[in-house]
Amino acid sequence: MKEPIVTLKDLKVHYPIRSGFFNRVTDRVKAVDGVTLSLYPGQTLGLVGESGSGKSTIGKTIVGLEAMTSGQLLYQGQDVSRPRQRKEKHYNRDVQMIFQDSLSSLNPRKNIYDIIAEPIRNFERLDPVAENKRIRELLSIVGLPQRTLFQYPFQFSGGQRQRIGIARALATNPKLIIADEPVSALDLSVQAQVLNFMKQIQRDLGIAFLFISHDLGVVRHMTDDIAVMHRGRLVETGSRTDIFDHPAHIYTQRLLAAIPSINVAARQTHRQQRQAIERVFDEQYTDYYDGDGLPLPLRKLSATHAAAIKQPEGRD
Ligand SMILES: Nc1ncnc2c1ncn2[C@@H]1O[C@H](COP(=O)(O)OP(=O)(O)OP(=O)(O)O)[C@@H](O)[C@H]1O
Numbered sequence: 001m002k003e004p005i006v007t008l009k010d011l012k013v014h015y016p017i018r019s020g021f022f023n024r025v026t027d028r029v030k031a032v033d034g035v036t037l038s039l040y041p042g043q044t045l046g047l048v049g050e051s052g053s054g055k056s057t058i059g060k061t062i063v064g065l066e067a068m069t070s071g072q073l074l075y076q077g078q079d080v081s082r083p084r085q086r087k088e089k090h091y092n093r094d095v096q097m098i099f100q101d102s103l104s105s106l107n108p109r110k111n112i113y114d115i116i117a118e119p120i121r122n123f124e125r126l127d128p129v130a131e132n133k134r135i136r137e138l139l140s141i142v143g144l145p146q147r148t149l150f151q152y153p154f155q156f157s158g159g160q161r162q163r164i165g166i167a168r169a170l171a172t173n174p175k176l177i178i179a180d181e182p183v184s185a186l187d188l189s190v191q192a193q194v195l196n197f198m199k200q201i202q203r204d205l206g207i208a209f210l211f212i213s214h215d216l217g218v219v220r221h222m223t224d225d226i227a228v229m230h231r232g233r234l235v236e237t238g239s240r241t242d243i244f245d246h247p248a249h250i251y252t253q254r255l256l257a258a259i260p261s262i263n264v265a266a267r268q269t270h271r272q273q274r275q276a277i278e279r280v281f282d283e284q285y286t287d288y289y290d291g292d293g294l295p296l297p298l299r300k301l302s303a304t305h306a307a308a309i310k311q312p313e314g315r316d
Contacts, residue, residue: 003077004038005176005208006062006095010073011035013057030281031057033232033294039176044209044297046215046223048255055212059178062210063097084307093123098162100181105165106153112139112164113149119171138167139205143197159190161252166198176208183218195221217259225304228252233295235288238305249293249309250281250288 005274013032016025032054039045047055060066073081080086099105106115116135142163169177183191202209211222226243228236236249257277261270295308
């Protein structure tokens with residue numbers, strides 16, 4: 001197996017909660033509470049879980065937008081947990097992010113040329129001719145007409161803006177892109193277009209993706225490997241077949257049952273299955289969560305599959 005591009009080791013990100021007259025820290029939200037995972041060259045890893053499970057915090061920590069409480073961030077095997085180490089290793093150039101909300105993540109006062117040029121100007125010093133050429137190339141990679149180059153974000157549709165966000169993320173020739181719910185703000189018909197387009201880019205350019213989504217249906221379309229997150233921890237990791245055909249954790253089973261059925265005739269049966277899985281979730285809760293309601297540690301089930309479940313009886 002190739003060396004991972006990025007590895008998180010026992011990552012914890014805890015947010016302080018302040019309250020009272022003196023604004024003292026009275027509690028902590030354990031948004032990420034001991035996550036270990038690796039991202040490999042050319043791989044797309046899907047990170048799924050319901051809202052609040054800690055997915056975005058992982059993405060933001062990888063690109064340095066959130067500080068780690070503890071744990072380690074490795075880049076090609078080297079420790080880059082500190083911002084200074086990331087700078088030295090060109091990490092910030094090689095790891096980019098695409099955001100969910102393309103309108104608020106693109107500066108409304110800058111035209112597309114300057115938006116795409118920004119990361120190039122930050123990390124590479126190209127002469128104006130080379131810069132112009134690179135920006136035009138990026139625009140054609142993301143399928144936008146050259147005449148749009150000096151337009152502003154509000155002049156584009158949501159799908160087109162997401163393509164601009166992708167062009168900006170591609171500008172520095174990154175090795176890894178974090179895509180946090182990249183299509184959830186778009187109409188269904190545009191979602192499919194943008195997803196197919198991202199898949200094609202991923203294949204053509206061999207970039208690794210961490211694809212964050214609350215929707216297992218979208219993740220199935222995009223990724224070969226999936227990590228399922230609940231309450232700040234991973235509850236299951238595996239190949240698409242492991243997760244979709246042999247889900248071992250009750251929470252993964254619940255997420256699978258929540259994927260809406262396209263077939264109208266099957267909706268009634270689907271609803272009954274969903275209710276049945278909700279009952280099983282409540283009944284078997286203590287087999288999967290500890291006394292504090294936190295997921296158990298991950299246990300290896302095969303070379304590709306691991307789940308946060310109890311050891312079978314009689315084994316330790
Ligand atoms: N800056 C912050 N200060 C305090 N708590 C935060 C902060 N950012 C996130 N949280 C909390 O951390 C937990 C994880 O949030 P996070 O956004 O990572 O989850 P998520 O799975 O990405 O959900 P969503 O899809 O809704 O963004 C949530 O309980 C959230 O309220």
